[in-house]
Amino acid sequence: MSDHEQNSENHDDHEHDHGRIYIQVFIGLLICTGISAGIGWMISEGMFEGKELLGWGIMLSVSCVKALLVISFFMHLKWEKGMWKWVLTIPASIMSLFLMLMLVPDIGRRTHYYTDERLDRAAYEIVEPAVPVTGLKDSAHDDNHADSTTHEH
Amino acid sequence: MSEHEQHQDDGHHGHVDLVYQEALPINNGKVILWLFLSTEIMFFAALIGTYIVLRFGAPAGTWPRPHDVHVDELLGTINTFILIFSSFTVVLTFEAAKKNLAAKAKMYLTVTFLCGCAFLGIKMYEYSSKFAHGIHPQPGGRSLLHEQSDVYYLARLKDQIAEYSKGAVLPLAGSKAEDSATEQADKVPDDKSVSIANKSTMKAETQAMLEEFLHGSLQWAEYVIGRVPNTQSAANIAGLNHRDVLISVSQDVYALPRYAGYILHLRESETAYLSRRIDEVNVEQSQLQQADGETATSLDFEMKLLAARQAYWSRQHSAVHDEEHAHPGGGINQKLHEEQHAGLILAMHIPSGNMWSSTYFLLTGFHALHVIVGLIAFGFPLAWTLDEKRANYIENTGLYWHFVDLVWIFLFPLFYLF
Numbered sequence: 001m002s003d004h005e006q007n008s009e010n011h012d013d014h015e016h017d018h019g020r021i022y023i024q025v026f027i028g029l030l031i032c033t034g035i036s037a038g039i040g041w042m043i044s045e046g047m048f049e050g051k052e053l054l055g056w057g058i059m060l061s062v063s064c065v066k067a068l069l070v071i072s073f074f075m076h077l078k079w080e081k082g083m084w085k086w087v088l089t090i091p092a093s094i095m096s097l098f099l100m101l102m103l104v105p106d107i108g109r110r111t112h113y114y115t116d117e118r119l120d121r122a123a124y125e126i127v128e129p130a131v132p133v134t135g136l137k138d139s140a141h142d143d144n145h146a147d148s149t150t151h152e153h
Numbered sequence: 154m155s156e157h158e159q160h161q162d163d164g165h166h167g168h169v170d171l172v173y174q175e176a177l178p179i180n181n182g183k184v185i186l187w188l189f190l191s192t193e194i195m196f197f198a199a200l201i202g203t204y205i206v207l208r209f210g211a212p213a214g215t216w217p218r219p220h221d222v223h224v225d226e227l228l229g230t231i232n233t234f235i236l237i238f239s240s241f242t243v244v245l246t247f248e249a250a251k252k253n254l255a256a257k258a259k260m261y262l263t264v265t266f267l268c269g270c271a272f273l274g275i276k277m278y279e280y281s282s283k284f285a286h287g288i289h290p291q292p293g294g295r296s297l298l299h300e301q302s303d304v305y306y307l308a309r310l311k312d313q314i315a316e317y318s319k320g321a322v323l324p325l326a327g328s329k330a331e332d333s334a335t336e337q338a339d340k341v342p343d344d345k346s347v348s349i350a351n352k353s354t355m356k357a358e359t360q361a362m363l364e365e366f367l368h369g370s371l372q373w374a375e376y377v378i379g380r381v382p383n384t385q386s387a388a389n390i391a392g393l394n395h396r397d398v399l400i401s402v403s404q405d406v407y408a409l410p411r412y413a414g415y416i417l418h419l420r421e422s423e424t425a426y427l428s429r430r431i432d433e434v435n436v437e438q439s440q441l442q443q444a445d446g447e448t449a450t451s452l453d454f455e456m457k458l459l460a461a462r463q464a465y466w467s468r469q470h471s472a473v474h475d476e477e478h479a480h481p482g483g484g485i486n487q488k489l490h491e492e493q494h495a496g497l498i499l500a501m502h503i504p505s506g507n508m509w510s511s512t513y514f515l516l517t518g519f520h521a522l523h524v525i526v527g528l529i530a531f532g533f534p535l536a537w538t539l540d541e542k543r544a545n546y547i548e549n550t551g552l553y554w555h556f557v558d559l560v561w562i563f564l565f566p567l568f569y570l571f
Contacts, residue, residue, distance in 0.1 A: 018248060026241040033237065033565075037230050040570025044219070044226075056209070059566040066562045074244050074555045082178050084187070092191040096198030100206060107203070108210035 025073040032066045186549045190556050197560050200519065201567065204512045208571060215504045219569055222509060223286050225279070229569035232275050233561065239268035240558040243551040250544040258539035258547070262531060265554070269528045276521050283510075287501065290514035298506035309500045427463050434459070516564055523557045530554075 036059050042048055048055040072078040077085050177184055242265045249258035287297030438452050530550040537543055
């Protein structure tokens with residue numbers, strides 16, 4: 001019983017700081033949102049050209065930081081006592097992570113097994129057409145003058 | 154403990170010594186809520202995880218960018234701010250209720266409730282603007298998203314244009330269009346006359362751009378169909394004559410700016426080839442001996458052909474002269490939207506577009522449902538006196554609300570910034 005009393009006393013000691021901590025967490029969350037939005041803007045401006053994965057990685061890490069802030073302070077898991085918080089959160093989190101990893105081989109890497117044709121039809125920017133495209137309009141004439149028009153690109 | 158056991162073993166019947174053993178240092182409501190939240194973590198993790206894997210697995214250019222599907226980052230950022238702020242006020246509500254400051258708690262709770270409503274309002278606006286652009290959760294039907302520029306896509310375009318231009322006589326570009334435009338501007342068009350009125354107000358310049366863009370899209374379709382043997386036979390079976398489509402399409406309306414990039418490429422390679430070939434033919438002509446009349450005519454003929462092709466590509470130049478037109482968000486669709494040509498939005502070719510809309514509506518929809526549930530849970534205490542006795546309720550609903558915020562923290566970058 002004496003233990004219990006001590007706990008609640010400690011709890012009361014913390015409470016004086018909580019108001020300030022909440023404001024700090026709130027400002028922290030705003031800064032994180034700003035970082036994410038900034039990177040999103042940079043990506044849309046093409047500043048992450050060719051390394052979008054890096055930008056996405058940063059944004060998701062920032063989101064994880066925000067999630068941790070919310071869970072530990074706003075949901076006051078940081079101040080909760082006992083094992084129950086770990087029992088309830090860790091298995092769920094691990095399951096979430098592994099579920100994602102399970103999808104990677106078949107779904108995440110699906111385009112690695114595409115045929116060229118499938119990729120070509122999925123593609124949005126045609127960087128280099130796979131066949132010569134010259135003479136789309138005049139293909140009939142090109143056939144007639146096959147000797148004089150051998151295209152090289 | 155051991156003393157206690159000995160005591161029982163000694164066999165003193167009729168005397169049960171109850172010892173209070175704490176199961177969990179929190180109240181039952183909170184335990185149950187956390188159990189519920191841990192299942193919610195898995196529920197949303199499955200949805201978000203699937204989206205992440207789909208999105209990361211799509212090679213560059215095969216997943217719609219936010220602007221392609223009319224996602225507004227600013228609205229997303231505002232909604233993020235609203236949810237974070239409401240989380241903050243929930244915490245303040247709980248603190249105030251714990252200290253028995255009922256009036257203060259009521260005020261913070263009201264702010265939270267209004268934030269939730271504002272979030273849903275913005276979400277509703279976003280959804281309605283998606284629907285207005287022909288983006289629906291389900292492929293087919295009202296959805297105008299096509300993932301491939303195949304024969305079905307062309308058939309859809311053809312249908313849409315046939316429907317749109319039914320019974321309407323199009324003004325010739327630049328002639329009567331401007332006169333009738335001033336007439337039409339004064340009238341308030343009723344529903345039936347909208348499409349016709351809109352067409353007659355189309356600027357000549359816009360119309361010309363449209364024609365060239367659509368020309369480009371059909372060339373593209375021909376190119377794709379030509380490359381895939383199965384689609385070619387499918388086109389024959391469906392009785393789709395692309396020249397017919399070309400003619401009906403080029404009479405009016407919309408564009409497929411996405412193909413402008415391809416046309417740019419095509420034009421570059423074509424013009425390079427043509428100028429090189431013309432130089433070659435010139436040299437050949439100058440070196441020609443007089444006796445060889447047959448070769449001379451053949452060279453003349455080829456020269457004419459090359460000149461015609463060059464003229465064709467220089468005409469294309471006006472349509473695709475800058476990068477802006479190659480961007481789906483800018484260019485011709487935007488221009489038509491500004492000129493308020495209502496009545497028709499042509500089917501769009503957006504790779505993985507339907508996959509995107511399914512995941513978008515599923516995830517944000519489930520999130521919005523959770524927001525609604527949260528608002529209901531916050532609705533009751535608005536009528537209560539929020540003193541110490543209600544602190545538990547506020548804490549538990551607050552935990553749920555923070556979780557809803559948490560989900561949005563992940564949804565925001567995934568859908569608005571990727």
